[in-house]
Amino acid sequence: MMDLIKIREQFPILNQKINNCDLIYFDNAATSQKPISVIESISDFYKKSNSNIHRGVHSLSRSASEQFELARKTVANYFNIDNEQQLIFTAGCTDSINIVAQGLAKFHLQKEDEIILSTYEHHSNILPWQLWAKENKGVLKIIPLLANQNLDYDSIEKLITHKTKLIAITHVSNTLGLITDIERIISIAKKHQLPILLDGAQSAPHMPVDLKKLDLDFFVCSAHKLYGPTGVGLLYLSQKWLDKLPVSKTGGGIIKSVSFENTEYADGALRFEPGTPNISGVIGFSNAIKFINNIGITTIFEFEKKLVQYAQKKLREMPEIIMYGESDEKAGVISFNVKNHHPFDIGTLLDNYGIAVRTGHHCTQPLMQDLKIQGTVRISFAIYNTIEEINYFIEKLKKVIKMLE
């Protein structure tokens, strides 16, 4: 049985008061808070082990390199990746998607080709493709939504033509919390021999992601949403793409040999990691994974599911609340609006009670356009949130609504 109090104690930031009220942090879809083990692993690195990696023969450099590659193995294991060389450390999820987009643009994507996205996509999984499309007369085809905001899976095959070259899709909507049936999408992709990029920014922190089971081409996520530091994320490439994807940024550290005439690139993950990486960030990332493993990602998923179900139940009891993407199978996110009120007003007033929510379009403007709204109030959970916090939030939400009437 999970000891919630012991878990909360590991997060120093939760002791803060906002406006003399306890901080209730419901903005985990934006970024998660960090346990002391992650914070200390970063400062410890700088105190005891800091050195550049892969380059030196001295002890510190060897130790730092070992820690870095051990971190790669730890993170790879979490996603059930056998060959950790298929896991590349990047500056974050957005960076990872850009690396794939720019690489594919060099050879796989031709003029007038088509890419399939979904209505759920975060701008980070739209703009890199849109940039390619603008420069190459490419076409973005969008999987529409059903009335209950689930993906219209039946419409996907109709979007595919002989010019379709990629499906890029989110695993969990950061605005609605709905979970994509990725197995179903993979079987469609396989049938048509299409590569898939899966955006796991919002799934990796909240549910198990088994990259051995899911036969994918590209998987991306960020560390900062799963209790790790900002500025680091990962790009998983299937073996085929690890060999084939061209690099778009290059520099020191990724070569076997260099001359002005020609350069032989390193094998494996290193080819994609030019320059000095965010070493402390990678170590923090690895410690965040350890933190999650100590509790168990399935335990986290089940716990957060209960929080979502409870919060939805309480919100459903309020007739002035409109909920989007209501479902019992969600990954820690709820979006709602209060009838006749702007989400900005709700969020501003809740903030004064110490309750941190997110308001606006959540970097999913196309989804907002599809729902015909300007924005929502979003609450998103993590392992340290509680039923008591939800009760307090509901109580204050009712007060806030009264203030605005």
Added chain:
Amino acid sequence: MTIKEIEKEIIEEFEIFGDDWESKYEHIIDLGKSLPLINLNLKTNDRIIKGCQSNVWLNTDLINDKILYTADSDAIITKGMIALMVRVLSNQKAEDIVKADMDFINQIGLKEHLSPTRANGLLSMINEMKKEALKRI
């Protein structure tokens, strides 16, 4: 009244609330109700102030040597904030508007309740009002 005199009046109004942010916000929400509303057919895209999470429309006229603002917002608190700005800056000479330091916002303790995002929204409003005044000097 001069800009400084109106600001003084507002500061005194808000002093009554002390640290009670709920009453402060209720007052702001109330103030929004007295905002001189922009004409419906003037609510065009070129009158939207960028940098606010909600929609804020601002119209500026120069009448008898004085700048007159009308505005609206689809968020109630934002409406209150812009009503406050209009109360201070409207019906003043353009040069005085451009020179106004707007320090009263700090003194009524509102800046601390505004996140950087929202403070930018507030600053966006003020900058836009000054820009429009500057055009009409």
